Amino acid sequence: MEKRFLEEAGLTRGEADVYTSLLELGQSLAGDIAEKSGMHRRSVYDSLYRLMEKGLVSYVVIKDKKYFEAANPEKFLDIVKEKETNIRSILKELKEKYRRSGFKEEVTVFKGKDGLKTLFDDQIKTGHEILILGASTAANDMLKYYFFEYDKKRIRNKIKVKIIFSKKLRGKHEKVPLSEIRYLSDEYSSPAATNIYGNNVAIIHWSEKPLGILIKSEGIANGYKRYFDLIWKIARK
Helix, strand or coil, X not given: CHHHHHHHCCCCHHHXXXXXXXXXXXXXXXXXXXXXXXXXXXXXXXXXXXXXXXXCEEEEEECCEEEEEECCCCXXXXXXXXXXXXXXXXXXXXXXXXXXXCCCCEEEEEEHHHHHHHHHHHHHHHCXXXXXXXXXXXXXXXXXXXXXXXXXXXXXXXXXXXXXXXXXXXXXXXXXXXXXXXXXXXXXXXXXXXXXXXXXXXXXXXXXXXXXXEEECHHHHHHHHHHHHHHHHHCEX
């Protein structure tokens, strides 16, 4: 698990193996690190020198031998902050280029809980009213603590939501702030939910391995909005 996070912080698999091995061994020779990590000695040296460039490893020479040592893991916080600073320094320019390029139609697939969090974060960034067809209580069960923060951001940004639940869920869901809710006959219920906001349509399948498909298209979004308005008129308060 820890190695996966180190890779997400910018290390290669080999660098992560070498760094964690050094943490466990303490000050060590390259041969000891190779034995501990199960890596080839040449690969260990390559990883060590890259880690030294990143400030994550240092060495001392004792009797003509190099003993390597891992830096304090808090160094990763400095690396992450530096990356954020670098991105922020060019973010304005990148956003301007994106704006000039015009709206792009695209389809993106999001998998797992973290993927769906990214999808819902996009709703907040867009800032438009959200229309939800086929809402499921599985969403709250799966991302309970996330939706608490999500709703706080939505309220702060005054983003309203219209929701159509299945009739069987009447009284079984928590009160949703800044919302209008209506109910549809159970025969139309589905494990998939459709969220429409701005020029976006998100189709979400709430299952053990949740999946979201985000369609960015003004034409498709307008078509879904008209369909939602039709169902909204049929649904009951």
